Amino acid sequence: MGRRITPVRLLINTVAAWIVGLMIFFPILWMVLASFKTELEAFATPPSFLFFDWTLENYATVQGRSDYLHHALNSVIVAGGSTLIAMLIAVPAAWSMAFAPSKRTKDILLWMLSTKMMPPVGVLMPIYLLYRTFGMLDTLSGLILVLCLGNLPIVVWMLFTYFKEIPKDILEAARMDGATIGRELIYVLTPMAVPGIASTLLLNVILAWNEAFWTLNLSTSAAAPLTVFIASYSSPEGLFWAKLSAASTMAIAPILVLGWFSQRQLVRGLTFGAVK
Amino acid sequence: MTEETRGIGRLLLSPAVGLLFIWMIVPLGMTIYFSSLHYNLLNPGTEQFVGLENYTYFLTDPAFLASLRNTLVLVGSVLVLTIGLGTLVALLLDQAVVGRSIVRLMVIAPFFVMPTVSALVWKNLLMHPVSGLLAYVAKSFGLTPIDWFAEVPLLAVILIVAWQWLPFATLILLTALQSLDEEQKEAAEMDGANALSSFVYVTLPHLARPITVVILIETIFLLTVFAEIFVTTGGGPGLATTNIAFLIYSQALIQYDVGTASAGGMVAVVIANILAFFLVRIVGRNLEA
Amino acid sequence: MARITLEGVAKSFGAHAVIHGADLEIADGSFVVFVGPSGCGKTTLLRLIAGLEDVTAGRILIDGANLVGVPAAKRGLSMVFQSYALYPHMSVRGNIGFGLKMAGTPRAEASRKVEAAAATLNLTAYLDRKPRELSGGQRQRVAIGRAIVREPKAFLFDEPLSNLDAALRVQMRLEITTLQRQLKTTAIYVTHDQVEAMTMADRIVVLNAGRIEQFGSPLELYDRPANLFVAGFIGSPRMNFVGQETAHSYGAATIGIRPEHLKAARDGEGWQGRVSVAEHLGSDTFLHVDVPGIGNLTARSIGELGLTTGDPVCLLPDPARIHRFDRDGKSMRS
Numbered sequence A: 001m002g003r004r005i006t007p008v009r010l011l012i013n014t015v016a017a018w019i020v021g022l023m024i025f026f027p028i029l030w031m032v033l034a035s036f037k038t039e040l041e042a043f044a045t046p047p048s049f050l051f052f053d054w055t056l057e058n059y060a061t062v063q064g065r066s067d068y069l070h071h072a073l074n075s076v077i078v079a080g081g082s083t084l085i086a087m088l089i090a091v092p093a094a095w096s097m098a099f100a101p102s103k104r105t106k107d108i109l110l111w112m113l114s115t116k117m118m119p120p121v122g123v124l125m126p127i128y129l130l131y132r133t134f135g136m137l138d139t140l141s142g143l144i145l146v147l148c149l150g151n152l153p154i155v156v157w158m159l160f161t162y163f164k165e166i167p168k169d170i171l172e173a174a175r176m177d178g179a180t181i182g183r184e185l186i187y188v189l190t191p192m193a194v195p196g197i198a199s200t201l202l203l204n205v206i207l208a209w210n211e212a213f214w215t216l217n218l219s220t221s222a223a224a225p226l227t228v229f230i231a232s233y234s235s236p237e238g239l240f241w242a243k244l245s246a247a248s249t250m251a252i253a254p255i256l257v258l259g260w261f262s263q264r265q266l267v268r269g270l271t272f273g274a275v276k
Numbered sequence B: 001m002t003e004e005t006r007g008i009g010r011l012l013l014s015p016a017v018g019l020l021f022i023w024m025i026v027p028l029g030m031t032i033y034f035s036s037l038h039y040n041l042l043n044p045g046t047e048q049f050v051g052l053e054n055y056t057y058f059l060t061d062p063a064f065l066a067s068l069r070n071t072l073v074l075v076g077s078v079l080v081l082t083i084g085l086g087t088l089v090a091l092l093l094d095q096a097v098v099g100r101s102i103v104r105l106m107v108i109a110p111f112f113v114m115p116t117v118s119a120l121v122w123k124n125l126l127m128h129p130v131s132g133l134l135a136y137v138a139k140s141f142g143l144t145p146i147d148w149f150a151e152v153p154l155l156a157v158i159l160i161v162a163w164q165w166l167p168f169a170t171l172i173l174l175t176a177l178q179s180l181d182e183e184q185k186e187a188a189e190m191d192g193a194n195a196l197s198s199f200v201y202v203t204l205p206h207l208a209r210p211i212t213v214v215i216l217i218e219t220i221f222l223l224t225v226f227a228e229i230f231v232t233t234g235g236g237p238g239l240a241t242t243n244i245a246f247l248i249y250s251q252a253l254i255q256y257d258v259g260t261a262s263a264g265g266m267v268a269v270v271i272a273n274i275l276a277f278f279l280v281r282i283v284g285r286n287l288e289a
Numbered sequence C: 001m002a003r004i005t006l007e008g009v010a011k012s013f014g015a016h017a018v019i020h021g022a023d024l025e026i027a028d029g030s031f032v033v034f035v036g037p038s039g040c041g042k043t044t045l046l047r048l049i050a051g052l053e054d055v056t057a058g059r060i061l062i063d064g065a066n067l068v069g070v071p072a073a074k075r076g077l078s079m080v081f082q083s084y085a086l087y088p089h090m091s092v093r094g095n096i097g098f099g100l101k102m103a104g105t106p107r108a109e110a111s112r113k114v115e116a117a118a119a120t121l122n123l124t125a126y127l128d129r130k131p132r133e134l135s136g137g138q139r140q141r142v143a144i145g146r147a148i149v150r151e152p153k154a155f156l157f158d159e160p161l162s163n164l165d166a167a168l169r170v171q172m173r174l175e176i177t178t179l180q181r182q183l184k185t186t187a188i189y190v191t192h193d194q195v196e197a198m199t200m201a202d203r204i205v206v207l208n209a210g211r212i213e214q215f216g217s218p219l220e221l222y223d224r225p226a227n228l229f230v231a232g233f234i235g236s237p238r239m240n241f242v243g244q245e246t247a248h249s250y251g252a253a254t255i256g257i258r259p260e261h262l263k264a265a266r267d268g269e270g271w272q273g274r275v276s277v278a279e280h281l282g283s284d285t286f287l288h289v290d291v292p293g294i295g296n297l298t299a300r301s302i303g304e305l306g307l308t309t310g311d312p313v314c315l316l317p318d319p320a321r322i323h324r325f326d327r328d329g330k331s332m333r334s
Helices: A007-035 A057-064 A066-099 A105-116 A120-133 A140-164 A168-176 A181-210 A214-218 A226-231 A241-261 A263-270 B003-035 B053-060 B062-093 B100-112 B115-126 B133-140 B153-178 B182-190 B195-222 B227-232 B244-254 B258-288 C042-050 C092-102 C107-120 C136-148 C166-183 C194-200 C218-223 C228-233 C244-249
Strands: C004-013 C016-026 C031-035 C057-062 C077-080 C154-158 C186-191 C203-208 C211-216 C240-242 C254-257 C262-265 C271-280 C284-291 C295-302 C312-317 C323-325
Touching (some): A007 B062, A007 B115, A007 B153, A057 A066, A057 A241, A066 A105, A066 A140, A066 A181, A066 A226, A066 A241, A105 A140, A105 B258, A120 A140, A120 A214, A120 B003, A120 B244, A120 B258, A140 A181, A140 A214, A140 A263, A140 B003, A181 A241, A181 A263, A214 A226, A226 A241, A226 B115, A226 B227, A241 B100, A241 B115, A263 B100, B003 B258, B053 B258, B062 B100, B062 B195, B062 B244, B100 B153, B115 B133, B115 B153, B115 B227, B153 B195, B153 B227, B182 B195, B227 B244, B244 B258, C004 C042, C016 C042, C016 C057, C031 C166, C031 C194, C042 C186, C077 C136, C092 C107, C092 C136, C136 C166, C194 C218, C203 C218, C203 C228, C211 C228, C228 C254, C228 C323, C240 C244, C244 C254, C284 C312, C295 C312
Parallel strands (some): C031 C186, C031 C203, C077 C154
Antiparallel strands (some): C004 C016, C203 C211, C240 C254, C254 C323, C262 C312, C271 C284, C271 C312, C284 C295
């Protein structure tokens, strides 16, 4: 754009944007602030905004609670595990669709995407009963399985789009250089696809970490990730808000950071390429 | 591409296809089967085949009609809020702004917050009639604070969900705006268009396709809003915040009525499939391009 | 170093036949160029030899051994791609040495070979750079280096010069032919540019719509084209074709005469016409002449003739250089 923007215009834009941004961000901000207040402060009226006795006691308490750590670890295992397993299945599948396509490839891809569009509630009953029968309720492996299958279409889709951007003749050059398909994947494709693989990993870890349907319905305590842990605080009144805020802040902080890095992937991954 | 490559391709694709196929067929098949039974987990061993009776029961249940109404209101309102506000915010972020990346971060953040956390923050820190911030604001203006979850529970849930999805709509629309050719806008300007007409005649048509995509995708995911309701109202008061997803859940895991829950599940699947059909068509067309 | 033979090689993509039964014998150590218009199948034929596509029918033999069914990785051939296809995440050293690594060559020996290849191609200074830091010409050399370092049975080139600017193209043409003669390795080179074909090849394969029209040395194709297509494809400016009565008077359905074999003069014997456009290059003159009863002819003269648009001119064909073609377009040569 070759036109200069007037200082007045810039000021108006900036002020408006910041007001809107802060309004949207406010609930998170408020929660973070609450995490630094004492319990009494947290629900005092009038509520104090910045001028209160900042304290770290809530964080200390929450971190000291072994069950918080237990659930945090569960979140890590479930989100990480389900995504990694999904990647292991998806990388070969995406390779196949990007570099060895057949007439059916497009249909298969679209079918995979459509499985993601199925409402989980439609299969809640059978999954719950199956899990109950096989003793998989409230197990980490049970959660990992469900989340892996739930996110698999998105992982395949995203990897497919990244792989498609790799020029086919570089892989053919590897073949001419004597590489078998396996070595082609290891020495040429994967290094070139690392940014795409990282982005896919990132977005899907975030989606799995925040997943709040299967986790709420298929786990109660032993395998419960943070989503469930925090949900269990939905009833009691008043006294725990500061600590709850601290726990929540810790639960979402890593994801907010990761989320910042995966904005573009979000568009690519969740709109299934319908928006360029 | 050689036969060897093609062969390996088929092999590598089969785990993914196989797993997803099983993931689809087995539970779905079971749901269909269960939906034809009168089966309650509290009375095991008394299953009987009742054909389509569960469907009639489910669809004529006043609870279903109420949940259908709630679902439509929820989805519709969230769509209007996220797309309407999303467009405005996207337009704003498309401008030159000092510290734009920080503003972007703030606008995007809600999408990455766990639904259970969002729900609790809104319920307790903001909407609480006694100690919530909104109550405080109301009181400072001399108004009586609203007891959100007692008086306007569905609206409260709508606000929470809309807050969570606003970043999604904004990001998509912002991406689309940034792909709008600058030259088109300049051409319009040369043709004498002012800011408003330029928006209406150049920008909006360009946004038509992304908005459609946002509507389809959001609808697919909004139909199954669950966590926010679970954590804040548990579907109540009464049925005021029960949507189809929550209704089915409550029949399944609260009343343990497998038959009816399965029938309801199938209804949800059918609705979602209709939407999915349209979305898949758009994606399919894009894949050709 | 290898003798390559094609027997009845055919390729179809689904119902669409791209190569119709090609038979070819490429001598060991020769530089053979596949040339033809876009879509004639020359790249497909190269890829069939490389093993990147499967043949639908026929055999491909290297030194008598049938390659059909052998994967590309095991054929012992090297290919230089039009886009160079360098590995972006590896240095020049890594790119050139990749094939040796795949073959399990011990490190020290591989290193030595890579450095030797780099020296031949003046790439020693760039060995540790990545492809994105190189110019087009340098990238091309790396692609060639990668191909030669493995000492393959044959080199396959897929239009390697088309992405370079004109001056660089001329220079690289010379370098490639010099290199090949030095290494004495069989080379198959695909191009759509008949000038490249004529200047680089020991023998040329002219392809059209999936069929081999002629296989011969450049001069053979120039002096004795087998049919109308080859006659019109080889040589620039294009051969003049004349039909009807003039051709009948020579006993043929069509006759052809190259512009350089039409002697132009202000008057005298020959076909009379008027100059429609005169192109002056200083070294040559191309005259586009409208000859009533015959059509538009192009004549080429050395030096400057001083003729311009509208001038009358006489074109005298060299009788020894008139090509006669029958009704099917085949050359009528005794």
